[in-house]
Amino acid sequence: MPTPFRIDTSRIDDISVMVLDGQVDAHTAPRFEEAIQAELTAGHQRIIADCAKLTYISSAGLGVFMSFIEEIRESGGDIKICSVIPKVQATFEILGFQDIFDIVADVPAAVQRFRESPVKEA
Amino acid sequence: MPTPFRIDTSRIDDISVMVLDGQVDAHTAPRFEEAIQAELTAGHQRIIADCAKLTYISSAGLGVFMSFIEEIRESGGDIKICSVIPKVQATFEILGFQDIFDIVADVPAAVQRFRESPVKEA
Amino acid sequence: MTDIERKFLLTVPSSTANLALIREFVVAVGVQAGLGDADVGKLELAVDEACANVMEHAYEHDETKEVVVRATFDREVLHIIVEDTGRGFDPSRVPQEKLDRLIAAKQSGGLGMRLIKALMDEVRYEFIPGQKNELHMLKRIR
Amino acid sequence: MTDIERKFLLTVPSSTANLALIREFVVAVGVQAGLGDADVGKLELAVDEACANVMEHAYEHDETKEVVVRATFDREVLHIIVEDTGRGFDPSRVPQEKLDRLIAAKQSGGLGMRLIKALMDEVRYEFIPGQKNELHMLKRIR
Ligand SMILES: Nc1ncnc2c1ncn2[C@@H]1O[C@H](COP(=O)(O)OP(=O)(O)O)[C@@H](O)[C@H]1O
Ligand SMILES: Nc1ncnc2c1ncn2[C@@H]1O[C@H](COP(=O)(O)OP(=O)(O)O)[C@@H](O)[C@H]1O
DSSP, rough: OOEHHHHHHETTTTTTEEEEEEEEEETTTTHHHHHHHHHHHHOOEEEEEEEEEEEEEHHHHHHHHHHHHHHHHHHTTTTEOOOOHHHHHHHHHTTTTTSSSSEEEEEHHHHHHHHHHHOEEE | OOOOEEEEEEEETEEEEEEEEEEESSHHHHHHHHHHHHHTTTTOOOOEEEEEEEEEEHHHHHHHHHHHHHHHTTTTTTEEEEEEHHHHHHHHHHHHHHHHHHESHHHHHHHHHHHOOOOOOO | OOOSSSEEEEEEOOOGGGHHHHHHHHHHHHHTTTHHHHHHHHHHHHHHHHHHHHIIIIIHHHHTTTTEEEEESSSEEEEEEEOSOOOOOGGGOOOOOHHHHHHHHOOOOHHHHHHHHHHHEEEEEEETTTEEEEEEEEEEEO | OOOOOOEEEEEEESOOOGGHHHHHHHHHHHHHHHHOHHHHHHHHHHHHHHHHHHIIIIIITTTEEEEEEEEEEOOEEEEEEEEEEEEOOOGGSOOOOOHHHHHHOOOOOHHHOOOOOOOEEEEEEEEETTTTTEEEEEEEEO
8 A cells, every 4th residue: 555644734823733644654755745845835834743643754754844944943933743642752752853843742732832932942 | 463353242132242353364263263162152042243343354254154054043043244344245245145144234133133033034 | 657567576474374464465566556445355355365275275384384475567457476385286176166055065165266266357377296386366457 | 483483575666655565564574573562663664764765775766676675583583684786885974963963954864774773673784786785684572
C-alpha cells in the first residue's frame, strides 16, 4: 500500500490547525510540505500541528518541520506541536526536537501557548 | 506479525455466541477449532458464529466450519453464521457456503433462527 | 505508471506465522498494480492458499525451509509465482468434490486449490523434478 | 523458538511508495524475533531511513532499480542488511551537525544517518565498488 496519510487544515481565530493523520515518510512528506507552504502563502504564520492521529514520522517529515521553522519565526509566527503519541515522541526526542520546538499536550494548550508566548523561548 | 485473532464466547440462554475477531488463516484456524471443540465438549450444540469483526478467512477457517457441522446437526444442534462483512461473504459464496450454512444478518436474527428452525432446512 | 515491469520478491521461513506478512505483501503489490478492492481481496486469498499449501504439503511444516513469492506487474497483468523445492504434486489429480460430499465424507480439505482457480484469471503449475515447483497465478488488471 | 537462524528477504522497486511495505516487513520480522514494542519501533524507523537513502541517494529515484532488505535473527540478535548497487558513499564524511545549526543553515537533511546510529545497536557500511553496497544494522534481542 502506498503510505496512508492525509492532512486537514482548519482555523481557530488567526491560528491554522493542521491535523496530521497517518504516516509521514519520504513518500508523503512532500504533501506535508505543500500544506505548510499553502498556509504561509495565504499569510498564516501561526500553525498548530495536531499529531494525535500521526502514527509514524521519519526524518523526511522531521525535515519539513525544520525547514520552515526559521522563516516562520522570523516573520513572528511559530509551529506549535501537540497531542504527540509516545512512539512519535520517542523519535522527536532522539533528535532533540523538544529543544527547538514548542511541544504541548493538546490543541487548547497550543492555542493558549500562542497567546502567552507566540515564539518559543530558548 | 503473527496473524491477529481472538475468540470470545458468551451465552444467550442455551446458545453459545462465539465472536470471531481478526483473521482466520492456517495459523489461527487451530484456535478456532479448539474453541468450537470446547463448546461441544461442554455439551453446547447451538452455536452462533458472530463474524462482525472477522476481517479475513481462508480455507483453513472454512474447513473448521465444515468439519463440525455434520456432527453438530446429528446431535440436534447447528452453527448459525451472522454479521458477515462483504469481503468474507465473497469467500463464503465462492464455495457455496450459503447452501450449507444458515447465514443471517445479526446475532438477534441468529437467536430467532434457532427458535424457528434449529437446523437449516435443505 | 509507466510501462516498465515492476518486480517484487518476498522470501520467508515456512511457518504459518508468516502468512499474515505474505498477505500484506501481496495486498501492497495489488494496490500498486491498480487492482480494485475486490480483486485485491481475491489475490490476497489465492496467494495465502498457495503459500499455506507449500508450508503444509511441500514442506510438512519444516520451518527451516523457505517460501518464495514473486510478483511482477505491468499495466495489464499481475503475475504471481509461489515457489517451493518440495516433493511436488499433480494438481489434476486433486479431487474437486462438492461441498456437501466433502462434509459427508468428514473431509475439510481440498478447498484451497479450488479457491485459487476460482479467484485468479489463470493458474498454472510447473513441476521441475529435483529443482523446484512453481505455482503461477495471473490476475488481469481491469 | 529454536536456535535455528530465521531468514527473510524483501526486494521492491526503488520507489518511496514501497517504504510502507518495507516497514510492515521489518515490523513483522521484529515481532517474530521477540523484540519489544519500543525496539520494533526503532527497527522500523532505522530501516525506513536506510531504504529512503538508497532510493534518494544511491538510485536518485530511478524506479527501475531494486532495494533489497535481508533480515536474519536467532535468539540473541536481529541482523538487517539493506543493499544497493548505486554509487556508494563514505558515511564518515557525512557531517553530524547539531539540530539548531542545521536549521540556521536552512538544511533539513542529514538526519537519517544520525537516526540509524541512534536507533540500532551496531551499524556498519560495506562499500564493494562496482558490485554492491550494504548497510548492516544489528539489534540485540533483550
Ligand atoms: N505445494 C504443494 N506441494 C505438494 N502438494 C500439494 C501442494 N499444494 C497442494 N498439494 C496437494 O493438493 C491437495 C489439495 O490441496 P488443497 O486443495 O489446497 O486442499 P488441502 O490443502 O486442504 O488438502 C493437498 O492435499 C496436497 O496433497
Ligand atoms: N545509500 C546511499 N548511497 C549513497 N549516498 C548515501 C546513501 N545513504 C546516505 N548517503 C549520503 O549521506 C548523506 C546523509 O544521509 P542522511 O543522514 O540520511 O541525510 P539526507 O538523506 O537527509 O541527506 C546523504 O545526503 C548522501 O549524500
